[in-house]
Amino acid sequence: MKNTLNNILLTDLFYKNTSIYDRILLSNFNRLIGNAKESGELVTISVSGYLEDGKKIIKLKLDSNIPVTCVKCLDVFNFKLKLDKTYIAKDSGDKHLEKKIDEVLEIDSDFKLLDFVEDELILSIPFSPKHDYECC
Numbered sequence: 843m844k845n846t847l848n849n850i851l852l853t854d855l856f857y858k859n860t861s862i863y864d865r866i867l868l869s870n871f872n873r874l875i876g877n878a879k880e881s882g883e884l885v886t887i888s889v890s891g892y893l894e895d896g897k898k899i900i901k902l903k904l905d906s907n908i909p910v911t912c913v914k915c916l917d918v919f920n921f922k923l924k925l926d927k928t929y930i931a932k933d934s935g936d937k938h939l940e941k942k943i944d945e946v947l948e949i950d951s952d953f954k955l956l957d958f959v960e961d962e963l964i965l966s967i968p969f970s971p972k973h974d975y976e977c978c
Contacts, residue, residue, distance in 0.1 A: 852931070852949060855891025856898045862889045868906060871960045883907050883920070887959055891931075898931035900947060904962060910971040919973055925966050 854860050868883040869875060888903040907920035929947040947958075 852891065852898075852900075852953065852955070855889065855900065856893055856931070859892050860890065863887070868908065871963060874908070874960055874963050881909055883909065885959075885963065889955065889959075898949075900929045900931055902927050902929065902959070902962065904959065904966070906963070908963070908967060910967060912973050913970045914972055917973075919971075921967060921971055923963065923966050925962060927962070 855862075864887045865884045866887060868881045868885055871885070875881065883906060885904060885906040888901075890901045892899050902925065904923060904925040906923050908923050909918050910921045911918055927945065929945050931949045932946050
């Protein structure tokens with residue numbers, strides 16, 4: 843996958859108060875789509891980082907239509923995914939963190955932002971997706 847998220851240093855997000863906006867083809871996320879057909883759908887990604895009271899904060903927003911199979915009728919439909927989360931980045935030395943942040947994100951030297959985005963996409967899809975309307 844060649845896109846801007848592969849070249850981002852997390853330290854730039856925090857210390858330069860940087861925001862990143864990108865649109866990536868859904869087909870670039872191999873773990874998410876598996877062997878599914880090529881999709882022209884895009885994932886809109888917004889990532890920003892800043893320091894707040896000495897803590898490293900990451901805000902992630904995702905927006906996409908992800909093709910999934912309805913568990914009732916087995917037809918494929920586009921699941922509208924919208925995600926807006928705030929994370930606190932935890933270095934291995936941090937011991938105490940406040941609870942006001944959505945989630946704690948452990949950062950190490952192997953952390954890859956694009957893999958993290960794909961993880962969040964996968965975790966945001968319902969286990970048993972169904973159409974919004976009566977389909978069967």
